[in-house]
Amino acid sequence: MKNYIIKRLLLGVMVLLGVIVVTFFLARVIPSNPAAQWVGPRATQEQIDAATIELGLDKPLVVQFGKYLQGVSQGDLGKSLRTKLPVAKELASYLPPTVELIIFSTFLAIIIGIPLGLNSAKKKDQALDHFCRFFSVGAVSLPTFWVALFLQLIFYRWLGWLPLGGQMETKLKLLYSIPSRTGFLLLDSIISGNWVVAQDVFKHMILPSVTIALYPIGLVARMTRSALLEILSEDYIKAARSYGIKERIVLWNYALKNSLGTTMTVLALSIGYTLVNTFLVEAIFSWPGLGSYTAAAVVALDYPAIIGVTLVSAFSYIMLNLTADIIIALDPRVRV
Amino acid sequence: GCGGGGQQTGDEIPVSEIDIAYYAYNSEPILNWDPSAMFSNGIIVLNNVYETLLKFDPTTSEFENVLAESYEVSEDGMTWTFKLRQGIKFHDGTDFTAEDVKFSIERTLELGQGASYIWDAVSEINIIDNYTVEFKTSYPAPIDLVASSPYASFIMSKDAVEGNSDTWFEEGNEAGTGPYALEGYTMGDEVILSQFADYWKGWDGEHFEKILIKKVAETSSRRQMIEKGDATITMELPSEDVDILKDSDGVQVFIESSFTNMIGFFNTQKAPFDNENIRKALSYAFPYEDVVKYAAGGYAEQSTGPVPNNHWGHSDDLFQYSYDLDMAKQLLEAEGIKEGDLNILLTYMSGDEAEKKASELYKAELSKIGVNLEIRAMPWETQWEMAMSENPEDRQDIFIMYWWPDISNPYSWLYPLYRSEESPLFNLAYYSNPEFDNMIDSAYEKSSTDINQATEEFISAQEVLIDDAPSFYIYDKQVAWITDKNLRGFESNPSYPWVVFFYDIYLEK
Amino acid sequence: MSNILEIKNLKKYFPLKSGFFQKVTAHVKAVDDVSMEIEKGEILGLVGESGCGKTTLVNTVLNLIEPTAGEVVFDGKSMYKLSKNELRDMRKYIQIVFQDPFWSLNPRMLVKDIIGEPLNVQAGMNSVDMLPKVEELLEMVGLPKEGAFKYPHEFSGGQRQRIAIARALALMPKLIVLDEPTSSIDVVSQAQILDLLNNLKEKFDLTYIVISHDLSVVNYMADKIAVMYLGKLVEYGDSRTIFKNPRHPYTKALFDAIPDVYTENIEDIATLEGNVPSAINPPKGCRFHTRCPKSMDICKTHEPELIKQGDDVKVACHLVNDIRGIKEEEARNKHAG
């Protein structure tokens, strides 16, 4: 078991290295001149030449890669061409709001997706199942960006219940400074006991997280359903029933627990998707997170930023899968 | 600690009572805090934090004295003397003196970034006394215009800049004299400014306490915010929205002229666009009226030459291409080009609705005469990079872009866009005509002393240009500001694109 | 009669790898020093509990997996010294019929292609030429000709096994290995398959190795019997003799464990306590001593050799073997030490 975990970890590191190599060289096929971007539009040739040297673009690619790798190992991801700030620092400030969104939507995915899948499996081929299946497949079929627009239209413009975007009301932001302890605004405002802000922040979170949660909800529901169906047809479930164990217990304790392995991997997978879905949605909700950052970087072809985001996402994705794998390996109860 | 948090909740101020102006801007408010180097959107922030010696009002062609009390120019137009206002304080508390002016401009020149080249004519800067500076130039140049430029002309505190590290600006600091001081910001997202108590004009009368400039990229969001009263000012809404908002009671709409115009450049180094007649044919095929009406939503005017119609140096008498498909077809046929022969690649900056619509309308017209236009939206940098390709064959055939001046002088169009250059930067048509070059150089020198003569010369240079047809002039843009219906004191100055001078405006209660 | 197949001291250890660098940390001794020979026209029965190495033994013999040590001589040629091409030729003469009828036939291929595959590979026949031959083979194993154009899943377990036998017969081999040919089909079909096999053997003068954990099958078919336990032979020889008088306690236990229609009292069934030990670390001494009802002290320390008992049986058990021999060996060891 220890060996397995070490192996998994080493593999994770190797994959990460590979990811860095791939992204770096991918970035270099970009048909654009980073130096010119660095100095911005309407620059003179001298300015561009100076920037080329400053950015080390005159050196051979391998040397550049070595430098980059060295930087990465020290947490330095280079400077954004757009903002000229260290990418690592920017990511650090954009990541928490995104993580906050992801956690919240993953939470939604769990509390909505699992019961949905469970009921669907319980009532297989009945009306409820058809509804749940339609709902869960529908949820993964919706273009998130499109949903975002309509949610705004309904809840902000027509009903006026929820704010349009942003993380909190600007005026509140000017009034109260919330000390940053965790980096998560909602948590910070709750810790500092500021309910006005907490409420406002929560309200701002609803629309984006619901939008983003749609995909994982559908995914979790679908996977839970099929995992459960598979398990429910197993002999040991029939056996449990034959011992007179109540259907409710069979479903919730026996079957659900056994499907945990699948559900967990799926959840890890879906967080990866969620992360990327923020790229499409955050900009629409003016959410100051990684997604908005990426959208801006993509438009400006800010390649250090794109690589940075890619690395961070890939890193979290790998870590998530790793954790899921290790937990599954460690806990005999979810290993099947 | 936790006490701080509790305290803040203690004295609750009703949210509505904060006097804040919220400018919902379509892009990053600022990406570079260095006033010497900043050469893009950042003017909307820096013009409220820093000040320049002068400010130019193109509608009256007059200068407003800001940091300067008065100024003089010598006969030959090569010595400019500015008397400075006294008793002005920088945000760091130091006094504003001639030292700071000399330091600021020299720093800008030294760094050589951004729009620093506008000061190229300056050969030396002399401090006459504490409140008098003298600019000597190597050739006659309109230093008053230069000193009022929205870029590269900001005056910063020498003490603050010298007293801090090289990366002080990068870290998000400022050293201006402007009415508002930087309170906080999130790079690429928002900037918060607050009143600078010691501002030299004082704070009598009504003013906003705080300013929030925030990127709200979605047009629909900007519109919804201004309609709901969440934002105070916004801009760059689709013309359809402007049409509707104009008739709405909830907001005010200001349609203002601007110095921005849309131009399409031909790749004159690549066949068949090296042929003047082909370029002319393609200029005739462009549906100018439809584009003005539908791409710009009517908030524009068809251009006559590169210099916009409300700017000096413009003439309505210049030749104007008009939409004439038959003519276009004839010209093409005369050059032996048959239907289906010509495939053209046009690029524009991704995300720009008006350019997109214009291109699509153009495509529709061209396809009627058997010319296939491929439209490609590209990020500005890539589009520009493509135009800069060594090999003319690798460049796009038509490059559509906006241009606006660094200083209010026709030279600010004619020089960067059309003057011969070995490796052009913005002369993306690769236009080269020595006669034209001489004409504009001479005109520019005259503009510091004899504006009428300069105007005449600029116009005749444009005649030459239009005849060569290296580019076609689409329209001069008008801008629409949408503001809160109670906003007062708002004025738009086309020399300072999208800049709101927040000191001047207030909400009527 | 001559030996068609001779197995000499064959060993097959599967390495168990672990750790990141996949170091070999242990071996599964699936087949451990097994020797036997089969005469032409004979049926050898191979019995033993699941996992004792029966399949591994035959797979190694056929060179489907590499041996760890030992030699196999088929028809006078050493199997492991053949070149790739020679080996391919050799495969014509040995065929194998696998255990489970579900996956021994490719579900995506028509029966004619399945049976015809060896003809195609070895004789280079195309699918048109081979059809009459395929139909002939089908009839030979008692299936209708029309079956040629069906898929395997349209047949029952017993019929599928017939298809597998037909394929094995296609190249007219000399030796057919039958790995549990009837373990997943019911008694009635089993009887028919066994009967078919007996008929085919006589008709084509075949030699079989029949693997089964069901002794009644082996009893019914085999001329010679080999009982395996944990990778080793424990008893080997003439089937009638062994059935009449099993000498190894394991063989005895195997025989007595099967109830038949005439078993009236449950107590007549013998049970073996304990489970099969792991083949990774087989018990020292006699591998069977952990479960042997008659285990002695010596069994824990000394591995019994497979020694001839009478004319036609070899047994590896201290109870049967001459104990003195071991004492002598012990003495010799002491002396040497």
Add this chain to the structure above:
Amino acid sequence: MERPYLHIKDLKINFHTFEGVKTVLNVDEIKIKKGEAFGIIGESGTGKTVLALSIMKLLEMPPGEIESGEILLDGDDLLKKSIKEMEREIRGKKVSMIFQDPMSTLNPVYTIGQQLINVIRESKKCDKNTAYTEAVDMLNTVKLPDAERAMDKYPHELSGGQRQRVIIALALSCGAEFLIADEPTRNLDVTIQAGILKLIKELQTNLKVTVLFIANNPGLISATCNDAAVLYKGEIVEMGTTKEVLRNPQHPYTFTLLNAVPKDKDTRIDLSQVIPPDDTNIIRGSCVYYNRCTNKIAKCEKNQKLIRLEGTHYVKCGICNGGGMNE
């Protein structure tokens, strides 16, 4: 005659498949006396498992369907009971089941102890500690070596024989008085099979558990059961005491079945009675065995009834029915 403990009458079960509706079970009558072991033999796919599952009401209802019949347990008709009632009164309380495959019948994510305790607490409503001691007792009853330690093990840590013992312990621990054993030794080695058989027999004699023993090998039945029935294509073709059925078979299928077991090298299997199974064209309305029967007479074209030959011996065959075959 006393009332049978389990009495199945005219049970007919269909399956809806893509080929259409297919009758997989059509049982005239089965009677099992209290405290006795009843064996059912039949080849693969004859419906043995379906029969067992239908008693437990565990049959998947689509695609399965119970067309008619009664399953009387101690006089109660199980088919009339709802799933809730089954859970409350029958499953695990009175009847319990051992499944075919010891590998998949245990829940892989719980330890043996947890599973046993769950079941015991469910049925006895006792506290954890009592349940624990009872679970250990139970494991000892089924002769699982080192019961205490086994409690903390996961199923995959046990061997097949051990698992099958645990399964039996589970089936018994809920206190059921009726045990259905569906081929409990199918996937086990012969040496291990013997142990399991002995165990079941012991439970039946010592604990007076009624057993329904399903097997596909007549030998297993002979050693363990008092009464036996032969199932062919969903129908009982012969039934009686084990001796009657296995020593004095009357139905041609029973003959075939018994003959098919290989004895030894010198006794050839008599294949005159064995005709290849053919499930493609069952002519419903005729005797189920009609297609394969070598002795069929005109009468056999009609559906046969299970008739009593003598004593407890029943046969469903046209020939026996008119006194034909043995002459």
Add this chain to the structure above:
Amino acid sequence: MSTNTMNRKDRMIKVLTPRIKSTKESFFLLKKNWLTNLAMYGVLLLILIAIIVPIVLPADIHVAQDTHPEFKLQPPSASHPFGTDYLGRDIFKRVLLGTRISLTTALLAVGLALLIGIPLGAVAGFYGGRIDELIMRITDIFLGFPPLLLAIAIAAFLGPNLRNAMIAIAAAWWPWYTRVVRGQAISMKERQFVKAAKAIGTPSRKIIFKHILPNCISPIIVQASMDIGGVILTIASLSFLGLGAQSPTPEWGLMVSTSRNYFLNAWWYSIFPGLAIFFTVLVFNLLGDGLREVLDPKTRKN
């Protein structure tokens, strides 16, 4: 241990047996579920639209010249059932024309991914050892990225157009197929019919083509049909981010993206292309879901 291996095999057979279901039975099961049934008709409808519409409405005229700016942003009416867009183009026509674009790009992207993924997977699974290690490590690296992200990055780097979007998607998707095929190939390799083929001396290449690949088909079909929906959505997302199709191509994602600027005035402009995406993806997902249930009882595990 010993019983363990044997019975695992038995279990495998039990689990895998449904895979040998006949095509006929698969169809029966597919049709039994009305939701899947409906999805099949939906897919059929979409394919018909994709084939017929561009013939009836040739793109050069109906895409390029169809501008009537004077009728821009008209609400749905009899002549324009879905209304018009910012240049007065008929949205209904454009949505219909978009069907072929979405379907072909998605199919091509998946096809390309399969083309890369299948051989690699088969080789890795069949030969094992070093070559397997190498292929799988590369695959792992690509699997290390969330797929849409990789597609975004590649599309951003290759430059925005539909072809590049397609390549980007294929580049992000192939590892999944490699994995599926490899897993299947490994389990097939252990199948006795492969051993039997080896026993008669069949060469490796032939074994891969005749025995391994045909038996990988159903999991590939399942995986691919489940992916098509996701790929269509990804194409739309890329176009939405400006990394896919270029205006005036009637691509749905691009249309939704453009419509953002008008959607307060012209809801129809956003809603119809969005619904088209939703419907198409839904239909493919439902079909994929149904296919999976029928062909492959095992869920996709990571």
